Amino acid sequence: MASWNSFPLEITYETFGWIAFFSWSISFYPQVILNFRRKSVVGLNFDFVLLNLTKHSSYLIYNASLYFSSAIQEQYFDKYGYGEMIPVAANDVAFSIHAVLLTAITLFQIVIYDHGNQKVSKISVAIVCAVWIVAAICFFIALPKHSWLWLISIFNSIQVFMTVIKYIPQAVMNFMRKSTDGFSIGNILLDFLGGVTNYAQMAVQSIDQNSWVNFYGNIGKTLLSLVSVFFDLLFMCQHFILYPAKKAHISLKPNKAGAEPLIKSADDPPSENV
Secondary structure: OOOOOOHHHHHHHHHHHHHHHHHHHHOHHHHHHHHHHHOEOOOOOHHHHHHHHHHHHHHHHHHHHHHHOHHHHHHHHHHHOOOOOOOOOHHHHHHHHHHHHHHHHHHHHHHHOEOOOOOOOHHHHHHHHHHHHHHHHHHHHHOOOOOHHHHHHHHHHHHHHHHHHHHHHHHHHHHHHOOOOOOOHHHHHHHHHHHHHHHHHHHHHHHHHOOOHHHHOOHHHHHHHHHHHHHHHHHHHHHHHHOOOOOEEEOOOOOOOOOOOOEEEOOOOOOOOO
């Protein structure tokens, strides 16, 4: 197994990794807090949460398996060379565990809080069921020859696929409602920071090793960052440019009691986004 050639680059790698970890991990809390404060999940797309849980579960299986299993690491070195480094860091595993837990909590909030007439679509349920059936079939295919690296690469591909499609329902929902009310922009800003620093972490490792195997050897992590950044930019555009929250204005007319003018909304009460 390869070692670091530059101590400063190693420190930079670890720094970027943990910034990504904390950014991505904290990004789950604004939505959870917003749901708790409103006692409502209206505006949060349920398909997004369900697909997200499948995505993070698949990513956890990939990260934990490659990080902890010596047998899988041996298969990785056989394929990419013993001069390469494992493309999964401790922060990747920690993030995946935390992500599964917080996404499950968000799903629980959907069950207990007011959700209006929103519901999970049959298409999303079908996709999730199909994904896990495929994963089960792949497990039995890999079992005879112990092709564990191939198997976890399937889970890595699943998480990439789920990452690509999970954002679409929320983006479409924002477009149809012409609003991002109920969907936390704090989540998106932190997710964007995590995606950028995650990509930077991989670049630092590649520079140190003078090899880009780190990118195509863990294509899931590479695509994860790129796709996340793309949709984060889209959501920021929707929130700040296309569908900004209605601003409060100061009424120049006194109220009936002759009191001083109050700050009132143009139409509805101000949106509550964390």
